[in-house]
Amino acid sequence: MYEPQGPGTPIAQPYGYAYPPGPPPQRPKTSGLAIAALVLGLAGCLLLPLLPAFILGIMALSQTGPGKQQGRGLAIGGLAAAAFWTIGWIALAKNTMGDLDRHTASPPSASCATPPAGHADACTLKPGECFEQPSVKGTFATVELTSCGSAHAAEAIGAFTPADTSWPGAEKLRAEAVGECRRIMEKNVDRPRLEASGVHAELSYMGPGRESWENGVRTVFCTIYSPDSQLTGSVLVPGADLSIPTG
Template identity: 65%
Template sequence: MNEHPGLPMASVAPAPPYGPPPQQHKTSGLAIAALVLGLAGCLPLAVLPAIILGIIAITQTGQGKRPGRGLAIGGLVAAGVWTVGWVALLGNTMGNPDNYTASPPGASCAAPPSGHANACTLKPGDCFRQPAVTGTFTSVELTLCGDTHDTQAIGTFIAADGPWPGGGELKAEASAHCQRIMAKNVDRPRLDAAGVRADLSYLKPEREAWENGVRTVFCTIHTPGAELIGSVLAPGADLAVPTG
């Protein structure tokens, strides 16, 4: 069979389409912001904005929309990781109440000094300065919640009857009740925004008062080594005795 040499093929560029070139969308600024805030989740105030901006950015990005969906998802993932870390940290510091006692020196619940309160006169919502001791003290110095203080009573419960719960025997009961009261009454964003370590604690009657029928235990938010200005209670907090 005779073969004919082939002719070289010339490449032909396709003709440009009619009309203006397609518009190039810029990467979503919200997606970038969500990623930056998500990576900065070591600051508690950055986590919530990262989640909000990330959700908005996802709706604005994707196929046929502005680029940046991957950045938005990355910001949400980072914020989620930081959220889990903060919850775990707060669970460790706030899930194991410290045991403090505030009781009058005698069984009669005598009135405390002016400007002070004890286990018989303290009320949910009261703000005060806690003595710098771990153990027994007879009263606490009340303050206005608008002034600097380090502790606030967030609610109260009535402990179960029984022998004097010395040592840490009341701790499990206080932990369950105070965790419930904290979830109900404390404005967590307000507390987180304060940027201080906060401990869930409780004030219980001392032995003499207990043996004379005093069973009121106060749940408190205490910021050791730091001071708060303003109440940590959520609007409409339940201040009944007992709480809840």
């Protein structure tokens, strides 16, 4: 037992030694993959970072968790952001090139008369020309040509001539137009640029009806059509094949 001592007397120290405090325990490092996944996921509005964000996010999940590196929340946040932007891009694609199966025939005139100035018909329309189309369905003799640089409803992206010599019927003609116009679209249309513009557009065609066919009008024009005349600028890729028929 230690007893109180008088003034000037050294105070006895208890038995033992005082060690300087040791270094604090090291905290687990934050996963670099988790940080990268979050950054790329947040940058998903640019489209290209989405795939790397998913890959790095999944890899970061295996690196993080109890007893492992920190950053699991960052990895989850990156995956969630990438998923959000993916849904947004899918919705945008559906909006801008929506209803691609909606192909309808819009028969031009029964014969090749000279169209009014500033208009074109089945015999004078050329792929690459932009015009105002009355509707995606119906029958009309001519379309009003317009500059591709200003707002317009449609652009002819190519043309083909059906192989039939006699009238094939509306359904058979439509089926052939669906296949041919899809092929021409994949070849001639700059779809990434069109989709990025946010414009609602549809793949359609203008083909002859029976009377026109029997009068020798056989050309079918494939078109990109915007119901609200929102197209501005050509939808074609540089060097698009504009021959008739499109090769």
